[in-house]
Amino acid sequence: MQYQNTITLKDGRACLLRNGVEQDAKAVLELFLLTHAQTDWLLSYPDEVTFTETSEAEFLKRMAESDREIELLAELEGRLIGSAGISALGKNEKIRHRAEFGISVDKAYWGLGVGRALTEACIACAKTAGYAQLELSAVAENESALALYRSVGFVEYGRNPRGFRSRQTGWQPLALMRLELEDTL
Numbered sequence: 001m002q003y004q005n006t007i008t009l010k011d012g013r014a015c016l017l018r019n020g021v022e023q024d025a026k027a028v029l030e031l032f033l034l035t036h037a038q039t040d041w042l043l044s045y046p047d048e049v050t051f052t053e054t055s056e057a058e059f060l061k062r063m064a065e066s067d068r069e070i071e072l073l074a075e076l077e078g079r080l081i082g083s084a085g086i087s088a089l090g091k092n093e094k095i096r097h098r099a100e101f102g103i104s105v106d107k108a109y110w111g112l113g114v115g116r117a118l119t120e121a122c123i124a125c126a127k128t129a130g131y132a133q134l135e136l137s138a139v140a141e142n143e144s145a146l147a148l149y150r151s152v153g154f155v156e157y158g159r160n161p162r163g164f165r166s167r168q169t170g171w172q173p174l175a176l177m178r179l180e181l182e183d184t185l
Contacts, residue, residue, distance in 0.1 A: 001067055002019055009076070009112040015076045015114060019071070020060040020063065029051070035107070068099075068129045069088055072122065081106045081108075082106060082118055084103035084119065086100065087099060087102075088100075098134075098135060099129070101135065103122070123152060131181055136178075138174065139175075140159060140174060149179075152179070154178065155178060157178055160176065
């Protein structure tokens with residue numbers, strides 16, 4: 001699946017949203033390490049990263065060639081500032097209608113509309129791919145993220161009280177959310 005769109009951020013700058021490609025591997029890995037060090041609300045810590053620049057390049061290539069999955073990058077003035085993607089939950093008939101959404105944005109660019117733009121782009125891509133439902137989990141304390149997800153139509157359907165075990169704060173409840181993209185079988 002291919003995607004490219006230029007958006008205007010709240011501060012007036014133009015930001016390119018586009019597919020990640022193999023050549024982005026080093027910058028994507030650096031962005032991943034940065035964003036996972038900036039907040040305690042993401043899935044892993046930087047010291048837990050096991051993928052390499054080579055494996056990231058392979059992942060980006062596979063995603064760029066997929067018709068059902070995508071990894072999008074937000075690029076501002078030649079620098080990657082955010083990433084988001086949709087991944088199939090599986091290929092089996094009972095779950096192939098579902099995709100998972102994930103996102104991270106460099107904290108220096110929070111509040112400029114990057115997260116919303118990446119979220120909306122992933123929703124559009126999920127519809128294009130034919131998914132009926134997009135899903136995510138987010139740390140329940142991350143109210144700004146939950147507000148964004150609600151504003152684009154995600155609804156909370158439950159909480160996992162011990163979803164994450166933070167090194168800093170202990171247990172972090174996760175809000176489980178979903179967005180219905182179609183209502184037919």
